[in-house]
Amino acid sequence: MGKKQKLTLFDVINYIVFILLALIIIIPIWKVVVDSFNAVGVYKFQLWPSDPTFAGYLTIMSTAKLARPFINSVVTTIIGTLIGLIMATLGGYVLCQYEMPGRNLFSYFLLFTMIFSGGMIPEYLVMKQLGLVDNMWILVVKHGMNVYNLVLMKNFFEGIPGSLYEAAELDGCSPMKTFTSVVLPLSKAALASIGLMFAVTIWNDYSTVQIYITNPTQVNFQYQLRVMIMDGDTPTTAYKVSQNTLYYASIVCAILPFMVAYPFLQKYFVTGVNAGAVKE
């Protein structure tokens, strides 16, 4: 493999097939982006908008029915990711304390939730009692505690050399102090990749909103997008904009945060999966 090999027929076919494969992924995304800037709806694939306009994006910014869900998405994603990371690091750190009385019990307590769950309806009834129906914070509560990510975090902490803990202990650090001043600073990469997993999950969640929320001021952007495109419930807008332009511009807004971050953070996006077998 190291040596330079001659380009064989196999290589040529291989390159062609993979370029086609890449095009299959890129063309739909490119079409969405181009059409979001196109004033008139066209069915054809264009490399560049034939009649450029920003009306789609201006409409989203100026229409409360679209801007509000976008802000809801941003807020719940940020808060949810923070809470998710706090829970995953605290729990993961405690699980590393093999000598702690009750550690195994705690571990079973967490792992059992991966095997059995109450199901959609009992969960709904509990959330209703907690006042989380028709409330956007349901997204934070639902995703803030993720046992899978907690275990990933624990696996990562176990890679930190034990001598560092001992040194901190000798210096008279309390567990919390060791945690915040030794463990967390050493875990930036894990925090980035697990934080991204939380953020992607929360930002992209549509079904939780569909189940729990009907109040239009509490929905997130994914839900609003879906209602608009699938159910044809287009909000009245101040701008003159074609339906198609608005649809595609909304799709771009819904994928924008991660499409922008992805090329730079790809490393962190991918390590999460490799750290722990497979996640759906």
Place this chain on the structure above:
Amino acid sequence: MSNNQDTTPVVHKKPLKLRMWNYRGFYLMALPVFIFVLIIYYWPMLGVRYSFYSYKLRDIHFVGLDNFTQLFKEKEFWSSFRNTLIISIVKLLLNTFVAVIISIFLNEMTSMICKKFIQTVIYLPHFMSYAVVAAIFTLFLSTSSTGFVNETLKSMGIITKSIDFLHSKTMWRPIFYLINLWKETGWGTVIFFATLSGINTEQYEAASIDGATRLQRIRYITFPALSNTIIIVLILNLAKVLNIFEPVFVLYNSRVLEVSDVISTYIYRKTFLTAIPDYGYTTAVGLFKSLVGCVLMLASDIASKKVRGRGII
């Protein structure tokens, strides 16, 4: 641990109370996690008792196993159960198969830059939500004058009348599989690449010296190296086949229920799209699903221990 104490009485452990006191800081750290899990995972588990109740509006009364006898008689339920298995398993096998093929041939690519680029591109759709992907393809497949697929096919003279792909009972499943392939196959290759990067390159060199062709090297080195990972991926995902909800939910519609309704969408419809839902009945459906899921999970765990020496939970 207790065994350890019995066999080596010389090593005296500190009394339990003192050890617990020494760990007080850690208990405090575990507390928020403990409370959170208790509320959002364990509290709903108590609600499972409603499976044995009739729960309509404020009227809750015990009905024994009535919900389950009703469930087993319900044609719609069995149809959703069958659809769940078919849709989930075909999707799993297709996605895994294509991901393996892509990994093997991408591994043969000589240019590292090209390889990295392709990887970056094919991972992309994974980060789009199902709602977005469904929206994109609904627009592309629509029968309106801006529908990309129909109009393109028409202009090429392949079809004369637009096809309503997502509302057709025969087309829905194939389209569903294709959309899921588009979204998740690239991401599915990540795990196979991790395995492939572990293959010793000397094996390939030795094979070339022995005169093995490219395809022979793939057949006798790359593929066997992947086989264990393939089995693990299948086992791990088999445990979750009944959980499928969002991918179907964003694409299905009332006209194709027959071929697309899965257990979770059935529960959803019976609860949230019914004027006076019986929470007891839908909880029973959920419990049935959880129990079968639990058995699948434990079976996968045993299978996983056999194959790779460690479980999945």
